[in-house]
Amino acid sequence: MNKETILTGIRSNDTPHLGNYLGAIQPMIQSAIKYSKTHCINMFVPDLHSFTTPTEYDSLFDRTLQNIKLYVACGLPIEHENVNIYRQSYVPAHSEMAWILGCFTGFGEANRMVEFKDKSSQLGDDRVSVGLFNYPILMASDILLYDAKWIPVGEDQRQHLELTRTLAQRLNNQFGEIFTVPNDTKSQQKFIDRDSSLRIMSLKHPDKKMSKSINDPAGTILLNDIPSDAAKKVMAATTDSVGVINLDWENQPGISNLLCISALLSEKPIEEVAKAMTGKTNYGELKSIVAGQVEEFLTNLQTKMKNLDDSKILGHLEAGEKSMNIIANKKLLQIQKAIGLRK
16 A cells, blocks of 8 residues: 555444544545545454444444444545445454453553543443443544544544554564554644644533533434424524623533534534624524534435445445455554564
């Protein structure tokens, strides 16, 4: 692979929500369109990650295909020769690489992951799996198998990216230059034209991020929500008693979250959107603007998804998996030789 690789993915658990779209899918699609002529674009569904938290097993396969369709409906140029779509579990090298990397990861390193602590506290001890603990190592495998330098991530994945960089450097120091070390988080954000890591917050609990792994239906807008219902969630969003619109994440997180959503959906700088609303005392006006944007966005997205040809997408998916197996197996063989598993 002579071109640098841009890699990202989204789990199959449940249906992606607006936070997933604005924080991960939208910037990745924009990057894919911008860099498809100069970079390899790996857009995959990490379906093995789905088991780190409880999921509906009988619908997992269909949800995986739906997420691929979502990428395409959002504008992923799958016809381009440099764009690859694939399912993680169809490339077995991910699993073996994760085991190898896990044997070079300290327990203390893995135990420091904030995402694990957050999710395990929400699930309770009896529902926390070893898979959730090991998840960042599998993520490192997803990245290092393809020599990916660019992995646009949100703030909640920053530690995982840094662990990936640490593992790549550790094995390179011990066994020679096997892995490409991904660029750091600051560089990743600059690459996708975002100055800082983004977190879309819950509409109901703006001190917590919007999440599909937490039972927060009133605060989470799913991408398959009925558009008018999603608009109602925005109108009922928690704000504050300040009484004046300001972009102030510390004191007015609910209002700031709405401004952020509006800016991203309109593809305008948040400063520009905030300036137009700052000082106004009618929170309902801001909610109405955002509700309209959300309703229009979901209506257009869902229409595009309905019009997609499933068989055509499946053909692209299978072709991508065939190509990715060749690349991943080649990298896996390098580390197998280095640690003594192969001659």
